[in-house]
Amino acid sequence: MSDQAICESSLEFGFWDLELGIFFECGNLHHLQYNIMEAIIIIIGSEVLSGETLDTNSQFIGKLLNNTGIPVIKKITIPDDKAMITQALSEANDQAEIVIITGGLGPTNDDITKKTLAEYFNSKLVFNKEVFEHVKELFKNRFPQLTKLNEEQAMIPACATALRNRLGTAPGLLIEHLNKIVIALPGVPYETQNLMTEEVLPFLANKFNKFTLINKNIRTIGLGESLIANQLKDIEDNLPENIKLAYLPHLGQVKLRLTAYGRDHASVSKQLELITNSISEQLSNIIYGYDDEELQECMGRLLKNEKASLSIAESCTGGYISHLITSIPGCSDYFKGSVVSYANEIKINELGIDENILKQFGAVSQENAEAMAQGIRNRFNTDYALATTGIAGPDGGSAEKPVGTCWFAVASKNKTISKKIVFDRGRKQNIEFFSINALNLLRKMILEIE
Amino acid sequence: MSDQAICESSLEFGFWDLELGIFFECGNLHHLQYNIMEAIIIIIGSEVLSGETLDTNSQFIGKLLNNTGIPVIKKITIPDDKAMITQALSEANDQAEIVIITGGLGPTNDDITKKTLAEYFNSKLVFNKEVFEHVKELFKNRFPQLTKLNEEQAMIPACATALRNRLGTAPGLLIEHLNKIVIALPGVPYETQNLMTEEVLPFLANKFNKFTLINKNIRTIGLGESLIANQLKDIEDNLPENIKLAYLPHLGQVKLRLTAYGRDHASVSKQLELITNSISEQLSNIIYGYDDEELQECMGRLLKNEKASLSIAESCTGGYISHLITSIPGCSDYFKGSVVSYANEIKINELGIDENILKQFGAVSQENAEAMAQGIRNRFNTDYALATTGIAGPDGGSAEKPVGTCWFAVASKNKTISKKIVFDRGRKQNIEFFSINALNLLRKMILEIE
Numbered sequence A, B: 001m002s003d004q005a006i007c008e009s010s011l012e013f014g015f016w017d018l019e020l021g022i023f024f025e026c027g028n029l030h031h032l033q034y035n036i037m038e039a040i041i042i043i044i045g046s047e048v049l050s051g052e053t054l055d056t057n058s059q060f061i062g063k064l065l066n067n068t069g070i071p072v073i074k075k076i077t078i079p080d081d082k083a084m085i086t087q088a089l090s091e092a093n094d095q096a097e098i099v100i101i102t103g104g105l106g107p108t109n110d111d112i113t114k115k116t117l118a119e120y121f122n123s124k125l126v127f128n129k130e131v132f133e134h135v136k137e138l139f140k141n142r143f144p145q146l147t148k149l150n151e152e153q154a155m156i157p158a159c160a161t162a163l164r165n166r167l168g169t170a171p172g173l174l175i176e177h178l179n180k181i182v183i184a185l186p187g188v189p190y191e192t193q194n195l196m197t198e199e200v201l202p203f204l205a206n207k208f209n210k211f212t213l214i215n216k217n218i219r220t221i222g223l224g225e226s227l228i229a230n231q232l233k234d235i236e237d238n239l240p241e242n243i244k245l246a247y248l249p250h251l252g253q254v255k256l257r258l259t260a261y262g263r264d265h266a267s268v269s270k271q272l273e274l275i276t277n278s279i280s281e282q283l284s285n286i287i288y289g290y291d292d293e294e295l296q297e298c299m300g301r302l303l304k305n306e307k308a309s310l311s312i313a314e315s316c317t318g319g320y321i322s323h324l325i326t327s328i329p330g331c332s333d334y335f336k337g338s339v340v341s342y343a344n345e346i347k348i349n350e351l352g353i354d355e356n357i358l359k360q361f362g363a364v365s366q367e368n369a370e371a372m373a374q375g376i377r378n379r380f381n382t383d384y385a386l387a388t389t390g391i392a393g394p395d396g397g398s399a400e401k402p403v404g405t406c407w408f409a410v411a412s413k414n415k416t417i418s419k420k421i422v423f424d425r426g427r428k429q430n431i432e433f434f435s436i437n438a439l440n441l442l443r444k445m446i447l448e449i450e
Helices: A057-067 A082-095 A113-120 A129-142 A148-152 A189-205 A225-231 A233-237 A265-286 A295-305 A320-326 A344-351 A355-361 A366-380 A427-447 B057-067 B082-095 B113-120 B129-142 B148-152 B189-205 B225-231 B233-237 B265-286 B295-305 B320-326 B344-351 B355-361 B366-380 B427-447
Strands: A015-017 A022-025 A032-035 A039-044 A072-078 A098-102 A125-127 A155-157 A161-163 A172-177 A180-185 A212-221 A243-250 A253-262 A287-290 A310-314 A335-341 A384-390 A405-411 A416-422 B015-017 B022-025 B032-035 B039-044 B072-078 B098-102 B125-127 B155-157 B161-163 B172-177 B180-185 B212-221 B243-250 B253-262 B287-290 B310-314 B335-341 B384-390 B405-411 B416-422
Touching (some): A057 A098, A072 A082, A113 A180, A148 B225, A161 A189, A172 A189, A225 A243, A233 A265, A253 A265, A265 A287, A295 A427, A335 A366, A335 B344, A355 A366, A405 A427, B057 B072, B057 B098, B057 B212, B082 B098, B113 B155, B113 B172, B113 B180, B129 B148, B180 B189, B225 B243, B243 B265, B287 B295, B310 B366, B355 B366, B366 B405
Parallel strands (some): A098 A180, B310 B335
Antiparallel strands (some): A022 A032, A212 A253, A335 B335, A384 A405, A405 A416, B022 B032, B243 B253
16 A cells, blocks of 8 residues: 555546555646545444444445545454454554544443543543533433443543534544544444534545545346346446446346546546446446436336326235335325235235135236236226235245245236246345346336336 | 463353453363464455445354354455455464455456455466356356356366355355465355355364354343443343453344353353343343344244234335334244335225324324224234334424324234334434334233333
């Protein structure tokens, strides 16, 4: 990280070297170097190492910093252990200008981050009245008692500024030392998120030099990573050096991430737009959205555009599709409701399925999937309806219909289409895969594409 | 990590020092030292650092290794960058016996782990016929075309053994070098999981010395971290040195994790059992389960025990409770189905809600929540029914009923109980919090506790 490199390129905008964290401007009389600020995240928590807890904080922080033009160059996860925290702090402080620590700020004995930070900076824990008043205020609204542990949360390193944690008792800590910044945040995800957005980002906004780093995501569904790469071979072989393409596959979807670096925002943005257009043209129908738009948001957008309404009948997906649809704010504009018809009697009574269909073809059949979609559409009086029926596993399969078999159907006023997939990666993944594919079938019907 | 420590303790079973990775046996004529194997996980992926992708692989690997008695002492996340991969490999190889790498084994240009590993071990990429046949076989079943990129997946470092990736084209890699083990796995979660379970663990099982590390989780709901800590003060102050207690809070739940180290499994197990019993007695009704049992599994267990059936009417939770319930294998034994009644007309037509209730009290009211629970229970003919109605946000709140207000109700043959909460941490968290609290109300009704 401390090596220097000389730019030999003659690109119009120069290039940005992620490894060295340096932007090189080229093609002029002299080479200029622009240092940018980089960050390292230290995640403290034995529970993260042992796998008890899934760390989502560092993803949130990474995304936010990245979008602000501060790349995260490393994450280090270590236990609640003084020696290891000290070592990681020292390493991170050497390698990056900004160090963000999460975890270990809680009120219980296993939380040692605060003490360790104070020692690392040769400082002491001192009582902070403002933090104490905040803890008192929070507890007034939540619990009647104030414990000794809560009082200890008002002790912070003398060298630190307390960052107001609106949603919890442990304050964030901000330490500036020798032109470097160390920030410690509590491990509770919504507290970290709130502190990052309300306190940390506004602070950092004043600290870093401007340069341009633009990400563009192209979201596809229905084609594998290597087949897409094959289709994009020409485009990829001719990518300019300051644009990178990465393939991020997840359960039937592949997200293509383009990252462009440069100095002039307008030029880089234009360059990225041209590449995005080429890829979009090449992949056409398998693209459902861009950037952060998830499939369920795409569905909402399509339904809103058509002023159309949706109902869902879920058997094997058990409410997951409804959950995806209702996770989008404002979904009541197009979503009326669902029936989760787990038992056959619910399929018959609530969706009006003919018992003979279940007897003759079974619940997991094209006939039943289509009847479910038509049934819920009529019953809930919607423009579109979606239905799923399958075997999520791990039990319930047969030779003819193995675990992982799913039929799904989409009905509109004029037609009903259906599709079968067989996919078994365990119950939870199966449910997710079935749901995503069912939504994709609805997408194709609305857009009238194959 | 390289320091040594002398055990001064006279505990019966000695103690295990996580910082030093050494087990100390005490209280005998001589001190013995048992080295155990430790692991470091290296996560490779620029997309993980930028926050595009949530890393779940390292949680899965950590949990599995931890349960096998191999503690993970560090995780390092770095970009797809040769210099940083080499540096992390070298650091990890110094500090632990086992290094597990995930990511960067895919077929596209941004994946450089394989090449970097070959160079690091002064080896070359060679063609592996077995891997090639496997890739061909996989593609036969999935896609008709075999691309050049897929062929390249059969190239592996000469110093490595290929681990068969049943679910994907990129093989795992196993390298043994100077008594250390380096394992590289692809970044796709289900492939990593499968390779860990089917290939890596059986291999490691023969390699490490036996010692005992037992985890016990006590899962609580409804009381905050510091209030629980207050109740457990006496127990915590008197914990033996070889047992650690950690508090892991998440949205209204707190998981208490006890970790016990020692040499004799039976003794450590007994010791842990006694502590677990003391805590269980102290916290009684707020404990819903132990170890990996999640609240939805607890619900399944309780309903199965009673041979009782369940139906759900969800408004603001939009299918999430149904999804939780149906994520448990075998839930068809007790779960009949749900209605997600997003639109008021669905509440009226499908749940039989009296229009006057909606007019007089509004959809978000105790009266409506109770009527919804009773309505779905009658309609679906179940022993218990659960209903939710609220404002998940971000819009739709009022002064009287702010965003985050939720009424939920549980109905049985003999009674209906309901509860209101106000909690706003953003739509997704609100939906989760409402759902967890609704399930807890059902738990209390079934167990007849307050």
